[in-house]
Amino acid sequence: xxxxxxxxxxxxxxxxxxxxxxxxxxxxxxxxxxxxxxxxxxxxxxxxxxxxxxxxxxxxxxxxxxxxxxxxxxxxxxxxxxxxxxxxxxxxxxxxxxxxxxxxxxxxxxxxxxxxxxxxxxxxxxxxxxxxxxxxxxxxxxxxxxxxxxxxxxxxxxxxxxxxxxxxxxxxxxxxxxxxxxxxxxxxxxxxxxxxxxxxxxxxxxxxxxxxxxxxxxxxxxxxxxxxxxxxxxxxxxxxxxxxxxxxxxxxxxxxxxxxxxxxxxxxxxxxxxxxxxxxxxxxxxxxxxxxxxxxxxxxxxxxxxxxxxxxxxxxxxxxxxxxxxxxxxxxxxxxxxxxxxxxxxxxxxxxxxxxxxxxxxxxxxxxxxxxxxxxxxxxxxxxxxxxxxxxxx
Numbered sequence: 062x063x064x065x066x067x068x069x070x071x072x073x074x075x076x077x078x079x080x081x082x083x084x085x086x087x088x089x090x091x092x093x094x095x096x097x098x099x100x101x102x103x104x105x106x107x108x109x110x111x112x113x114x115x116x117x118x119x120x121x122x123x124x125x126x127x128x129x130x131x132x133x134x135x136x137x138x139x140x141x142x143x144x145x146x147x148x149x150x151x152x153x154x155x156x157x158x159x160x161x162x163x164x165x166x167x168x169x170x171x172x173x174x175x176x177x178x179x180x181x182x183x184x185x186x187x188x189x190x191x192x193x194x195x196x197x198x199x200x201x202x203x204x205x206x207x208x209x210x211x212x213x214x215x216x217x218x219x220x221x222x223x224x225x226x227x228x229x230x231x232x233x234x235x236x237x238x239x240x241x242x243x244x245x246x247x248x249x250x251x252x253x254x255x256x257x258x259x260x261x262x263x264x265x266x267x268x269x270x271x272x273x274x275x276x277x278x279x280x281x282x283x284x285x286x287x288x289x290x291x292x293x294x295x296x297x298x299x300x301x302x303x304x305x306x307x308x309x310x311x312x313x314x315x316x317x318x319x320x321x322x323x324x325x326x327x328x329x330x331x332x333x334x335x336x337x338x339x340x341x342x343x344x345x346x347x348x349x350x351x352x353x354x355x356x357x358x359x360x361x362x363x364x365x366x367x368x369x370x371x372x373x374x375x376x377x378x379x380x381x382x383x384x385x386x387x388x389x390x391x392x393x394x395x396x397x398x399x400x401x402x403x404x405x406x407x408x409x410x411x412x413x414x415x416x417x418x419x420x421x422x423x424x425x426x427x428x429x430x431x432x433x434x435x436x437x438x439x440x441x442x443x444x445x446x447x448x449x450x451x452x453x454x455x
Contacts, residue, residue: 068099070175070236072276073148074106075141079162079182080117087170097172103128105151106162107144138360142234142249142257155239160255166234168270174236182240183265187255189229192373194270220260230256232257234271237264248357305354313346314406318399331391331398335384338402343376346369355422363425371421381407 072090076083087104094102106118108131132147137195139146149157157176160166166188174186190197190209197209213231217224224230235255241264247257258264317338324334347369351359362368383405390401409436 067447068156069103069154070099070156070171071148071152071156072102072104072160073145073152074104074160074162075144076106076110076114076118076162077137077141078110078112079112080110080112080114082163083114083117084121086123086162086164087125088125089164090171091172093168094127095421099172099175101154101251103130103153104422106131107151108133109144109146127187131234139249139357141249142254144357145248145254146244146247149239149244150244152239156236157239160234165201165274167271167274170234170269171236174267177236177267178236178238180302183267185255185259185264185266186236186264187227187268188232188234188271189268190232190271190273192268196270196272213455216256223260223263223399226268230259231450245432246254249319265425299349306350306417307410308350309346309354310406310413311409312349313342314403316345317342317406318403321402323405325398330369332384332388335387335398335402336380339380342382342448343373344375345375348373350417350421355417358422358424359366361424362422372417375416376423376441379413385411 074086081244083106089112090102090104091444093099104207106126106129108115108118110133115131118129122131130151133152134144134147137143145159148159156175158174160168160171165230170188174188178181178186189195191213193311196247209231212374216230217227220230231253232255233253237258242258246261249257294389320338320341321334324337325331350372351365351368355362359368361363386405387398389399390396390404391398396400396404
């Protein structure tokens with residue numbers, strides 16, 4: 062008899078303003094448990110809601126025989142992925158079933174996942190929309206379907222070994238043996254927690270098909286911002302934090318050049334156009350670094366205002382050097398103004414990254430034990446510190 066059969070399954074459901082779906086989800090989970098006779102099961106809601114969803118969960122839990130717990134997070138660190146990790150830490154059983162709370166992941170598929178895992182030859186069983194027999198029809202429209210398939214193809218191309226045999230690394234519906242995961246080594250940054258799990262450590266994978274349903278109630282949480290976070294997460298997993306910094310820097314450079322080109326086209330003198338473009342993109346880049354690239358280091362690096370002052374001051378000092386260099390390239394070398402600006406932005410990239418990683422987001426102790434230290438009080442290893450600053454190169 063497998064450990065799965067002897068123990069049970071913890072169902073981890075991350076939620077954000079999903080109140081209208083809770084009662085139906087719990088009802089179907091309870092019905093599935095009774096009809097399939099899969100043994101012990103518990104449900105853990107990890108809730109980041111800004112509405113009354115925690116109260117709805119408590120009310121539903123009081124009216125069911127299914128064991129239901131809820132953890133409401135006032136500080137939703139790591140987004141949905143962080144919620145899943147917290148739920149796994151709370152779980153009574155090592156086998157954790159992760160699913161969304163909007164019923165696009167049908168509970169009736171859980172016995173199939175459990176049966177496959179009970180064979181004992183895998184650590185992760187994935188409910189796939191793209192394996193034979195699966196269907197992604199519940200995606201909102203053709204655009205989202207196309208984006209999902211393109212993202213899946215890109216992800217598999219970047220991790221050909223880790224994702225071998227996996228058709229749907231972007232799904233949020235899977236069963237995993239918690240004992241096979243280094244929970245402390247995960248660095249969740251948004252929606253795609255399965256990708257984080259699979260990319261960090263080689264896992265034995267199996268897939269079962271499922272039909273992605275339409276939402277039972279409420280609105281999709283997918284957004285352009287989530288798309289940007291996914292690209293950053295993917296890049297950081299594959300190449301490290303510096304590459305994510307490069308993406309933000311590239312976006313800022315494009316914005317800088319576009320603003321400068323637009324202003325010069327309107328007749329503004331190119332140096333003034335360069336100054337205005339630099340100030341706008343300095344602020345925009347800081348916000349992207351704050352909420353995307355260095356999101357996981359914010360709590361340990363002091364106040365946001367202090368970080369902004371450091372970043373703004375440095376970038377303006379760099380601009381004071383860079384803009385006269387543009388003038389030298391234009392007036393002395395005869396280069397075009399926009400091309401000269403592009404050259405100087407490339408030269409500034411490495412210096413900017415080093416400054417932000419080691420100065421702006423450096424841990425601040427204020428006389429207290431640093432958050433960058435282990436719970437025992439000893440300093441973290443050099444490898445761990447490197448990962449905090451650069452991300453893992455896998």
